[in-house]
Structures are given as structure tokens and as C-alpha cells.
Amino acid sequence: MARTAALSPAEPDRNCPLCPRLADFRAQIRAREPDWFNSPVPPFGDRAGQLLIVGLAPGMQGANRTGRPFTGDYAGDLLYATLLEYGFAKGVYQARPDDGLRLVDCRIGNAVHCVPPQNKPLPAEINTCRQFLIATIAGMPELRAIVALGRIAHESTLKALGLRAAAAPFAHGAIHQAGALKLYDSYHCSRYNTNTRVLTPQMFRAVFAKVRADLG
Numbered sequence: 001m002a003r004t005a006a007l008s009p010a011e012p013d014r015n016c017p018l019c020p021r022l023a024d025f026r027a028q029i030r031a032r033e034p035d036w037f038n039s040p041v042p043p044f045g046d047r048a049g050q051l052l053i054v055g056l057a058p059g060m061q062g063a064n065r066t067g068r069p070f071t072g073d074y075a076g077d078l079l080y081a082t083l084l085e086y087g088f089a090k091g092v093y094q095a096r097p098d099d100g101l102r103l104v105d106c107r108i109g110n111a112v113h114c115v116p117p118q119n120k121p122l123p124a125e126i127n128t129c130r131q132f133l134i135a136t137i138a139g140m141p142e143l144r145a146i147v148a149l150g151r152i153a154h155e156s157t158l159k160a161l162g163l164r165a166a167a168a169p170f171a172h173g174a175i176h177q178a179g180a181l182k183l184y185d186s187y188h189c190s191r192y193n194t195n196t197r198v199l200t201p202q203m204f205r206a207v208f209a210k211v212r213a214d215l216g
């Protein structure tokens with residue numbers, strides 16, 4: 001589908017049509033759950049922050065329902081607890097967008113803004129939504145560190161930065177220099193990854209401990 005010139009270059013329209021499959025899915029969920037957010041989920045946090053966290057896409061019961069990244073499902077429990085522990089958030093995370101939680105020196109976004117069926121965006125959808133990830137990165141003048149949660153976020157972030165995937169292969173705990181930025185890789189903090197112990201809370205904390213030590 002042709003891109004719509006009327007769309008904001010920074011954030012997608014609430015009815016962004018650029019990924020037809022995701023737009024159809026969004027319409028189905030709106031009909032079924034009219035009280036949910038059910039729109040492209042914008043980044044959350046401090047545009048002047050030094051740290052950007054890039055997830056995969058809104059979770060059905062999480063950001064797609066509440067409208068705030070990683071809010072309302074298991075992945076948010078681990079992510080926000082870790083951000084609070086390392087001083088990248090203040091307040092109490094209560095899994096609601098009105099819980100008053102504030103990010104400190106930090107912003108959270110996703111590689112894909114709309115909830116995909118089975119949590120699996122198609123390559124074309126990841127490529128299409130990258131323009132908004134690029135805009136998020138470009139809109140953070142103090143950015144020094146990006147934490148990519150999972151391989152898809154890692155690869156889309158590399159492309160957003162104009163780097164080849166072969167130059168910086170994904171590995172949990174890896175740190176890649178990307179010009180003036182550092183890109184930190186972590187397995188995604190999904191319930192599946194933690195239940196299978198692909199990612200333990202200790203492994204996740206170690207990534208943010210390193211970011212904190214580097215940023216000071």
C-alpha cells in the first residue's frame with residue numbers, strides 16, 4: 001500500500017493504514033474490545049533521555065489495551081521493576097497508564113507500533129514501521145544508549161541506525177558501538193522467555209547494570 005503523505009513523520013496516525021494486515025486486526029479488536037486503546041502505541045518517557053529501550057510490538061493485553069508500552073502484562077512487571085532498581089524510573093508501577101510512574105533519563109518504544117496477531121509482525125510490517133522508530137531516535141538529542149529487547153528489535157534498530165546486521169550480530173549481553181551510540185542486546189523480557197529461563201531476572205538486570213555504569 002502506498003504511504004500516506006498526510007501522516008505525521010514522528011508518530012503514526014491513530015488509524016495508520018500502512019500495514020493492511022495490522023490495520024484489519026486493529027479494527028477487529030476495536031469491535032471486540034471498544035474500551036481498549038487499540039491504536040499505534042506511542043513511545044513513553046523522556047525525549048531528552050540518554051537511554052532508549054526498543055521492544056518488539058505492543059502486547060495484546062499490555063500496551064494495546066492500556067496505551068503505554070509494556071504496561072499491563074508480564075513483560076512490564078520485569079521491565080519496570082528493573083528500571084526502578086537502576087534509577088531509570090521513579091514511582092510505583094501499578095500496570096496502569098495513570099499510575100504516576102515516571103521514566104528518568106529514559107524512553108521506551110517498540111519496533112512495531114501496532115499489536116500483531118500471535119505477537120509476530122511480518123518482515124514487511126517491521127520494515128514499514130521503522131520510519132517511526134527512526135523518528136523516535138532522531139527526536140532524542142541526548143541519546144547515548146539503546147537497549148534492544150530481542151533479535152527483531154535489535155535488527156530493526158541496526159537498520160534504523162544505517163548499520164548492517166552482519167556487523168553487529170544479536171547476542172544477549174552483547175554491546176555494539178554504533179557511531180556515538182552504544183547498542184545493548186537483551187533477550188526480550190516476555191513471560192515465555194522467563195518461564196523457560198532463556199532470560200532470568202538476573203540476566204536482565206545485568207544488562208541495565210551495565211547501561212547504568214556506562215551512563216553514570
Ligand code: SF4
Binds near residue numbers: 129
Ligand atoms: S505497525 Fe506502524 S506502520 Fe504499520 S500500521 Fe501500525 S503504526 Fe502504521
